[in-house]
Amino acid sequence: MVGTNRTIAIATCAVITLAGTLGVRAQAPTQGHADLNGYEETPTISSPASGTLNVQISGDGQSLSYTLTYSGLATNVLFAHIHIGRPAIAGGIMAFLCTNVTPAPEGVPAPPACPQNSGTVSGTLSAANIMAVTAQGVSVGDFAAFIAALRSEAAYGNVHTDAFKMGEIRGQITFTGTSGNTSGNSNGGNNNNQ
Numbered sequence: 001m002v003g004t005n006r007t008i009a010i011a012t013c014a015v016i017t018l019a020g021t022l023g024v025r026a027q028a029p030t031q032g033h034a035d036l037n038g039y040e041e042t043p044t045i046s047s048p049a050s051g052t053l054n055v056q057i058s059g060d061g062q063s064l065s066y067t068l069t070y071s072g073l074a075t076n077v078l079f080a081h082i083h084i085g086r087p088a089i090a091g092g093i094m095a096f097l098c099t100n101v102t103p104a105p106e107g108v109p110a111p112p113a114c115p116q117n118s119g120t121v122s123g124t125l126s127a128a129n130i131m132a133v134t135a136q137g138v139s140v141g142d143f144a145a146f147i148a149a150l151r152s153e154a155a156y157g158n159v160h161t162d163a164f165k166m167g168e169i170r171g172q173i174t175f176t177g178t179s180g181n182t183s184g185n186s187n188g189g190n191n192n193n194q
């Protein structure tokens with residue numbers, strides 16, 4: 001009996017480990033995150049403001065939902081974007097997250113308004129929202145290029161204000177360390193140690 005139970009336990013463990021491994025390998029993380037602050041901006045900004053940007057790629061890979069939250073911005077918020085660019089390098093705008101400036105950007109659906117000073121704004125981006133950054137190889141509507149840049153940690157979110165029109169807070173979007181992977185890794189680690 002003891003031997004049988006052990007066999008079942010080991011077999012169960014093996015199945016769980018295999019399923020976990022396949023799950024991680026079959027699907028790249030879909031949840032991205034950025035912490036925004038002035039020190040990430042180009043040029044570097046000393047600002048008491050901060051924020052977070054959470055993004056989620058849809059199951060079919062055709063859209064991306066986002067939630068941008070910030071606080072402590074002392075002057076009017078102009079707009080917020082996702083840019084193409086590696087850390088500390090300024091890059092072109094691939095998509096608007098929100099705007100308070102008129103006229104709205106041409107050729108894309110009207111972005112939601114940005115909260116003033118502090119708040120949260122959410123939305124969904126798809127091919128229709130992607131703007132051309134010709135000098136950096138992104139064509140209008142090229143959602144695959146947009147997602148590829150995000151997954152390669154080559155995109156950042158930022159918020160522009162009256163005081164800092166080039167951007168007051170910024171953060172690189174990364175797809176590592178999502179909550180789903182954290183629990184999966186701890187299970188896999190325990191099983192691997194046995």
Ligand SMILES: [Cu+2]
Pocket residue numbers: 079080081082083093158159160167
């Ligand atoms: Cu921007």
